[in-house]
Amino acid sequence: MSELTPELERKLGMAVERMPAFPRSVQRVLELTRNINCLPKEIVSVIEKDPVMTMKIFKVINSAYYGLPNKITSVGQSVVYLGINTIKNLALGFAAVGILPRTMPGGFDVQGYLLHSLVVAGVARQLGVQFAKAEADPGDCYVAGLLHDFGKIVLAQFMPAEFHQAVAYAAEKHVPLHEAENWVIGANHGVVGAMLASRWTFPVELVDCIRDHHVPAAAPTALMDCLRTADQIVRLHAIGNSGNPWRENEAPAAPDRFGDDLDALVEQIGSLDRIVAEAMSFAQVAHE
Numbered sequence: 001m002s003e004l005t006p007e008l009e010r011k012l013g014m015a016v017e018r019m020p021a022f023p024r025s026v027q028r029v030l031e032l033t034r035n036i037n038c039l040p041k042e043i044v045s046v047i048e049k050d051p052v053m054t055m056k057i058f059k060v061i062n063s064a065y066y067g068l069p070n071k072i073t074s075v076g077q078s079v080v081y082l083g084i085n086t087i088k089n090l091a092l093g094f095a096a097v098g099i100l101p102r103t104m105p106g107g108f109d110v111q112g113y114l115l116h117s118l119v120v121a122g123v124a125r126q127l128g129v130q131f132a133k134a135e136a137d138p139g140d141c142y143v144a145g146l147l148h149d150f151g152k153i154v155l156a157q158f159m160p161a162e163f164h165q166a167v168a169y170a171a172e173k174h175v176p177l178h179e180a181e182n183w184v185i186g187a188n189h190g191v192v193g194a195m196l197a198s199r200w201t202f203p204v205e206l207v208d209c210i211r212d213h214h215v216p217a218a219a220p221t222a223l224m225d226c227l228r229t230a231d232q233i234v235r236l237h238a239i240g241n242s243g244n245p246w247r248e249n250e251a252p253a254a255p256d257r258f259g260d261d262l263d264a265l266v267e268q269i270g271s272l273d274r275i276v277a278e279a280m281s282f283a284q285v286a287h288e
Contacts, residue, residue, distance in 0.1 A: 008186045015158035022200040025050045026095040033088050040084055044075045047091060056094050056285055065281040085139040096146055097286040105160035112241025118279035119239045121145030124230035126269045135222035144209050144227045149242060151193030167243055177244040178214040190214050228253035233262055239276060
């Protein structure tokens with residue numbers, strides 16, 4: 001894709017600026033967890049100051065999905081039972097869902113989008129755990145999966161006519177959505193999502209991953225490999241709705257790391273049912 005024109009950059013920048021700010025409490029949690037010397041009590045202290053976030057975390061971890069033997073009644077207990085990364089991901093997920101509008105122009109499937117993103121996040125995390133733990137933090141893989149398509153939310157909300165035209169073009173020409181967006185808009189949702197992630201002051205590695213996840217020439221990283229492959233797996237199994245259906249002629253995103261057989265890879269990470277159940281449990285509580 002060519003460089004953005006000044007006019008398009010201004011237009012996209014204005015759309016990004018209209019998105020809500022990411023909660024400072026969650027930003028602080030992410031900052032703390034990037035420090036290997038961070039103490040759990042520091043994270044607990046930040047989350048406890050956000051009562052809405054705290055109650056949602058309790059609802060999820062006390063749900064049937066986790067099946068814990070005793071009811072959790074404090075953030076400290078939740079960290080002991082589930083670990084810092086799980087609590088961090090829950091807090092991040094609730095913040096992201098809180099930013100999503102309930103309805104969107106042009107019939108954009110918000111719930112389908114959310115399910116797709118949550119399952120991509122879960123699969124990316126699992127790939128990180130099994131195949132790239134020494135190279136990429138599985139928690140970062142989860143964050144990348146959760147936020148990788150957020151640019152679609154910006155486009156669907158604030159440039160609905162152009163985005164709807166791109167979706168129609170992709171369906172008519174049987175091309176990937178990001179290619180249709182480049183053709184119709186001049187930029188794709190990865191570029192827009194990176195602008196948003198940068199505004200939210202996420203780490204540069206994550207911003208780059210979001211921007212380039214549809215750029216074949218981008219230098220591969222463990223984080224990028226996990227994200228791209230997780231996205232392919234979830235679209236192959238038609239879980240949720242990314243607006244970008246699986247195409248039979250798609251080449252494997254990261255064959256050097258994961259091989260070229262996605263079904264075999266799914267068998268290695270185990271059934272997707274558990275990850276889907278986790279995502280659905282989370283989504284239900286997030287909207288309460």
